[in-house]
Amino acid sequence: MAQLIHIEKPIETSKNKNFIRQTQSVCPDCLKILPANVFERDGKVFMSKICPTHGECEELYFGSYEMYKKFSTYWMDGKGTLAPNVPIEKCACPTNCGLCSNHLSHTGLGNMIITNRCDLTCWYCFFYVKKGLEGAYVYEPTMEQMTAMIRTLRAQRPVPGNSMQITGGEPTLRDDLPEIVSMIKREGVSHVQLNTNGINIALRPDLAMTLKKAGVSNLYLSFDGTTAKTNPKNHWEAPHTIEACRKAHLGVVLVPTCIKSINDHELGDILRFAQTNIDTVRAISYQPVSLTGRMSKKEREKYRITIPDCIERVEEQTDGEVTKDDWFPIPSCSPVTHFVEAFTKKPQYELSIHFACGAGTYVFFDPETKKLIPITKFVDIKGMLEFLEEKTEELESGANRYLIAAKFLSKINSFVNKEKQPKGLSLAKLLTAALLKHDYSSVGQFHLNSMFLGMMHFQDKYNQDEERLQRCDIHYVTPDLRIIPFCSFNVIPEWYRDRIQQKYGIPIEEWEKKTGEKLEQRLYRGTMRRNIQKHEMNQMACATQAAHIEPITGT
Amino acid sequence: MERKFEPLKGLEKLYIRGISLTPSSPSVRFDETLDLTVRFSLAGGARDAFNQETWHKAYENWDKLYRMTYNIGIKKGKVIPTNLVTQKFVRKASFYWTRNPDLNPDYSKKIWVMIILEGREPTIPKDEGNSRTMLFDVEKAFRVLGSDLGKGKQTLKAYAKASWGRHIFGEKGSTKKVSAPIMVTCK
Numbered sequence: 001m002a003q004l005i006h007i008e009k010p011i012e013t014s015k016n017k018n019f020i021r022q023t024q025s026v027c028p029d030c031l032k033i034l035p036a037n038v039f040e041r042d043g044k045v046f047m048s049k050i051c052p053t054h055g056e057c058e059e060l061y062f063g064s065y066e067m068y069k070k071f072s073t074y075w076m077d078g079k080g081t082l083a084p085n086v087p088i089e090k091c092a093c094p095t096n097c098g099l100c101s102n103h104l105s106h107t108g109l110g111n112m113i114i115t116n117r118c119d120l121t122c123w124y125c126f127f128y129v130k131k132g133l134e135g136a137y138v139y140e141p142t143m144e145q146m147t148a149m150i151r152t153l154r155a156q157r158p159v160p161g162n163s164m165q166i167t168g169g170e171p172t173l174r175d176d177l178p179e180i181v182s183m184i185k186r187e188g189v190s191h192v193q194l195n196t197n198g199i200n201i202a203l204r205p206d207l208a209m210t211l212k213k214a215g216v217s218n219l220y221l222s223f224d225g226t227t228a229k230t231n232p233k234n235h236w237e238a239p240h241t242i243e244a245c246r247k248a249h250l251g252v253v254l255v256p257t258c259i260k261s262i263n264d265h266e267l268g269d270i271l272r273f274a275q276t277n278i279d280t281v282r283a284i285s286y287q288p289v290s291l292t293g294r295m296s297k298k299e300r301e302k303y304r305i306t307i308p309d310c311i312e313r314v315e316e317q318t319d320g321e322v323t324k325d326d327w328f329p330i331p332s333c334s335p336v337t338h339f340v341e342a343f344t345k346k347p348q349y350e351l352s353i354h355f356a357c358g359a360g361t362y363v364f365f366d367p368e369t370k371k372l373i374p375i376t377k378f379v380d381i382k383g384m385l386e387f388l389e390e391k392t393e394e395l396e397s398g399a400n401r402y403l404i405a406a407k408f409l410s411k412i413n414s415f416v417n418k419e420k421q422p423k424g425l426s427l428a429k430l431l432t433a434a435l436l437k438h439d440y441s442s443v444g445q446f447h448l449n450s451m452f453l454g455m456m457h458f459q460d461k462y463n464q465d466e467e468r469l470q471r472c473d474i475h476y477v478t479p480d481l482r483i484i485p486f487c488s489f490n491v492i493p494e495w496y497r498d499r500i501q502q503k504y505g506i507p508i509e510e511w512e513k514k515t516g517e518k519l520e521q522r523l524y525r526g527t528m529r530r531n532i533q534k535h536e537m538n539q540m541a542c543a544t545q546a547a548h549i550e551p552i553t554g555t
Numbered sequence: 556m557e558r559k560f561e562p563l564k565g566l567e568k569l570y571i572r573g574i575s576l577t578p579s580s581p582s583v584r585f586d587e588t589l590d591l592t593v594r595f596s597l598a599g600g601a602r603d604a605f606n607q608e609t610w611h612k613a614y615e616n617w618d619k620l621y622r623m624t625y626n627i628g629i630k631k632g633k634v635i636p637t638n639l640v641t642q643k644f645v646r647k648a649s650f651y652w653t654r655n656p657d658l659n660p661d662y663s664k665k666i667w668v669m670i671i672l673e674g675r676e677p678t679i680p681k682d683e684g685n686s687r688t689m690l691f692d693v694e695k696a697f698r699v700l701g702s703d704l705g706k707g708k709q710t711l712k713a714y715a716k717a718s719w720g721r722h723i724f725g726e727k728g729s730t731k732k733v734s735a736p737i738m739v740t741c742k
Contacts, residue, residue, distance in 0.1 A: 021679050022655040035656045072677045075669055077619055077651050090662045091654075102664070104652060382675075386645070393622060393720035397727040467654045 017041050020068075026094065027051035028294075028461035031492065033092065036465065040065040047463055059300065059462040062356055064308035064324075071329035071355040078105040078334075078352025078471065082157040085482050093466040094492055098482035099156075099475070105352045107161040107483060108473030109193070110153045114180060115140045115169040116501060119199060119524040120233060126292060128169050129508065131519050137505030138519070141479050145504070146180060149477040150187040156483070158347035163191040165220060172200035172207065173522050178214035185215035193253070195220040197234050198241030199524050205244035218251035218282060225256065226273050230263040236529045242277055251282040258313075259289045260305040267310060268317020274451060275372060278365050283452035286310050290458040290490070300462060307359050307455045314453075318372070322363060322453065326374035328381060330358035330454075335388040340435060342395035343404070354468040359455040364422040375450070378420035379427060387411060405436060459487040479504045560616035562725050563609065566600025569691075569717065569725070571732035576629065576713035582740040583701040589739065590696050591640075593627055593713040595732070597691040601724035605648075605690065606683045607666065613723040614650045614666040621648040621724060626716040627695060633710045633736075640697045644673035646690055704741045712736050 018040040025036035025047065036049040038061060045062035062068045086098035093102075116139040118128035129136050141149070153161030164184050171177055171194060184192050194211060198221045201207050223238055225231040234241070245252050256263065256270050267286060274281040288305045295303075311324045330351050337350045362375040375381065391404050413428045421427060459468060464487065472485035478500045489496045508519055572595065579590035613619065628641035649669045659665035670689040671677050680686035693715070704711075718729035 022657060024654045024656060069677055070675065072669070073671045073675045075649055075651060075677075077614070079617075091652075091664065092662060093654075102652075389620070389622065390624075397721035467652075470652065470654070 017046075018065075020045065023047075024093070024466040025049045025464050026461060026492075027054050028057055029054040031461070033094075033466070038465070040068075047465065057462060058297075060304050060306060061463055061465070062308060063306040063312070067308040067311070067324065067327075068356070071359070074329045074332040074334065075355050076331050076334040076352060078350050078473070079158060079347060080104045081106050083155055085152070091470065093469045094464070094488045095495075097484045097488040097496065099485070102470065103485070104471045105473035106156050106159045106350070107153060107163075107475045108349075108351050108353070109163050109165055109475070110161045110189075110483070111165045111167050111195075111474065111476045111486070112146060112149055112184075113139065113141075113167050113169065113476070113501070114146065114171050114177070115174050116505070117173050117519065117522065118168060118170045118197075119173060119522050120170070120197060121523065122233060129519065131508055135502075136508050137502055138508055138511035139501040139505035140174065140511075141504060143176070143179070143183065145479045147183055147187065148481060149479060150184055150189065152481045152483060153477050154188055159349050160188070161483075162189055162349060163193070164189045165193040165195050167195035170197055170200070172196055178210050181211060181214035181216055191217045193218055193220050195222075195255075197222045197237075199234055199237045199528075201244050202234075202237035202240035202528060205240070205247065208241075208244040208248035208250050212248045212250045216250065218253055219245060220253045220255055220285070223254040223256055223270065225263040225266040226269040227266065230266050240528065242280055246277075246280045250280075252277075252280050253283040253285055254281055255285045255287060257287050257289055258305050258310050259303050260309070261302055264305055264310070264313050265317070267313045271314065271318060271322070271372070271453070275365065278451055281451065283454060285454045285456060286314075288455065288457040290460045291462060292460060292490075295462075307356070307457050310455055311359065321372050322361070322374050326361045326363075326376045327359045327453075327455070328361065329355040330360055331355055332381075332385060335385045335392065336435065339388040339392045339395075342392045343401055343436070351473060352471060353473050354465070354471040356465070357457060357468055357472070361453050362450045363453060364425060364450050366422045368423065372451075373420075373422055375427075378417045378422075380415045380417075384412075384415040387415070408432075408436070459491055461491055464491060560618060560723055562721065562723055563600070563604055563612075566604055566725050568728060568730070569597050569599040569601050569719070570730050571715055571717065572596050572598040574713060574715055574732045574734040576711060576734045576737050578711075578737060578739050581738075582742060583704065584742050585701040585706060587701050588698050589701060589704070590698055591629055591711065591713075592694065592696045593629065593715065593734070594694045595713075595715050595734075596693070597623070597717055597730070601719075602687055602691050604724055605687050609723060610650045610666045610668055611664070614652070616723060618723045619650045621650075621690075621722050622646070622720065623690060624718045625693060626718075627693065628714055629697060629699075630712050630714060631704060631709050636712065639699060639703060639711070642695065642697075646673060647671040648686070648690055701741045704739060706741050709739050709741060710736045711739055 020038045020040060023036050023038060025034055027034055030053060032051055034049045034051055036047050038045060038047050043065050044060060045065050045068045046058055047061040048056060048058040050056045080103050081099050084099050084101040086096050086100040088096050088100050091102035116129045129138050181192055192215050194216050196219055221241060222233055224233060228235040242252055254274055258264055270284060274284050288307060288310055289303060291300055291303060311327050315323045330353050333351045337348050341348045363372040366373050395401060395404055412431055416428045469485055469487050472487055474486040475483045476489045477483055480500060484496050512518055574595035577592045583589040623646045626643045629639045630636035631639045650666050653659060653665050653667035658667060668686050669677055669679050670686055680689055713734040716729060716731035721727045
């Protein structure tokens with residue numbers, strides 16, 4: 001177990017470093033909790049920490065200091081949970097997660113792993129169960145366990161968990177997946193997202209409709225690039241998956257894991273691919289890679305990419321259609337939430353993660369120019385957020401809410417440039433419905449007319465910042481009825497993910513005996529890739545016209 | 556979360572102290588520019604109480620953002636003064652749970668502040684005094700053309716208004732003050 005140590009003086013910073021703040025992190029070798037300096041050098045933000053045993057570790061924290069400054073102005077601590085599962089007095093992240101009484105965000109998105117089996121065997125994945133490894137286990141919680149997990153999520157106060165992601169392994173390998181989805185809906189969760197590689201849906205398109213009927217809101221589809229080289233996982237299958245979802249009216253979020261020198265040259269192409277499927281693709285969630293395992297500094301520098309780096313790549317690769325100024329940190333939603341809270345006097349769902357964790361923007365498709373129009377091109381976002389902050393303060397100072405509503409209605413149009421607004425869109429109307437009626441359907445309407453571009457940078461042992469972890473709102477529910485932040489669960493698997501799943505899993509042999517199935521039976525053998533003819537590939541595969549199509553490499 | 560708190564009792568209301576207007580030169584040519592600096596401070600209970608102890612109270616009461624809205628400007632003319640320049644800006648104090656081990660050696664709950672100055676420039680102050688300076692002390696330089704002043708001897712005054720909402724630091728309110736007049740000659 002890690003120990004708390006305290007180094008009396010902050011780490012010395014040299015003259016070319018501009019100190020920003022001090023926080024805590026862990027030693028990537030021994031997991032000791034250490035003081036860490038966050039500082040600027042050459043326009044980028046770094047983190048440095050010194051372990052008395054293992055020495056200094058310096059890591060790129062945020063690829064642009066300018067963007068760091070812009071994002072940090074939206075730093076706003078959240079409500080946390082009033083019903084912690086781990087009541088503790090002192091805060092010692094990343095130990096004792098569960099959620100503890102010191103956690104500062106309620107669950108924004110709950111994750112439930114329903115299996116650690118997968119139909120792929122990606123070389124870099126450490127997550128799925130592999131036959132032949134000593135002590136390997138299959139983790140598949142029972143319906144009773146899953147129901148209890150969802151009830152734990154729903155028991156959060158003041159905001160019960162309301163958005164759930166079913167994940168794996170590959171969750172579509174469980175035959176009872178539709179029943180699991182129905183159970184989650186029955187327990188009152190509004191939004192159910194399915195994290196998948198989409199292959200089973202490509203193979204069995206009717207599954208999309210079955211899942212939609214069961215209550216799945218959208219797929220969270222792994223999609224690492226537009227070429228077979230960058231996306232060996234599902235390059236040939238993803239278009240079929242999207243087609244199946246299109247027919248089932250099931251939305252899709254594309255999820256590229258971004259790795260410098262591997263696929264960072266295709267972030268723009270991914271956006272173009274999404275654009276051609278904008279009727280079904282609701283969002284892209286770019287995820288700068290989290291570097292797991294022991295890596296040398298040189299290797300880390302080769303692969304490390306952060307949110308600002310990805311944002312800059314998107315700007316370059318879309319010829320400035322989506323610029324870096326179009327992005328806002330996720331907690332910039334807080335003034336909207338606080339306005340609705342002050343207006344309704346009820347606690348609202350809030351995205352109160354750390355500003356360095358995530359970013360987003362909305363883009364609208366202009367059918368005339370065939371271009372994407374970021375929301376910032378026709379809405380004064382900064383001005384609107386300032387206005388909402390001001391009105392929230394007036395409400396909280398006792399102003400009449402109807403008077404404030406009237407002021408809101410009279411002012412909201414001034415933030416929207418109607419001439420630059422895409423045709424057929426009335427954003428002021430949508431915003432009025434969303435903010436004053438504050439119902440889920442009006443927000444849904446807003447999403448349907450646009451595509452959300454998101455960035456979410458999960459941490460690793462090299463860049464972990466406990467100030468970020470304490471504010472994490474992407475959580476895992478576990479059978480021991482805890483709710484564990486993503487960056488504890490996956491960054492320190494020996495304390496959380498592996499330990500819990502091993503406890504609640506069963507040996508592979510036992511699973512095979514119980515189910516009468518062989519673990520390898522469900523592995524995907526690349527049938528779609530083998531059967532598809534070359535000319536058909538050119539039509540179906542997800543490469544854009546500009547992208548180079550690589551030969552099939554197989555899995 | 557509904558904010559239910561009573562502002563601290565017995566705090567003196569904020570007021571503007573020492574407003575001044577200083578020209579870069581006592582005279583200016585008609586086709587040249589002149590720098591005029593407005594300086595003032597907010598003094599009173601909320602400033603005195605702007606410390607870690609009160610930040611903690613504010614944070615515990617879901618009062619995590621404290622905004623000060625400033626309207627400042629310079630007027631010219633003696634009988635019927637007219638606006639020469641005006642500026643409105645907001646400074647914010649955002650309270651957050653810090654993990655800085657120097658501020659928080661015993662790993663308990665410690666609240667610190669980030670000050671967001673106009674132009675959205677964020678700064679984490681080194682100490683409480685530094686935070687008060689950032690939030691409550693104002694120094695603004697305006698550049699005006701001699702032609703805007705008009706030829707001859709001109710009387711100039713700076714004015715400032717600060718307003719705030721209801722927070723743990725006090726009830727909603729505002730304060731304003733005008734500087735002593737200065738004379739500037741435009742040739």
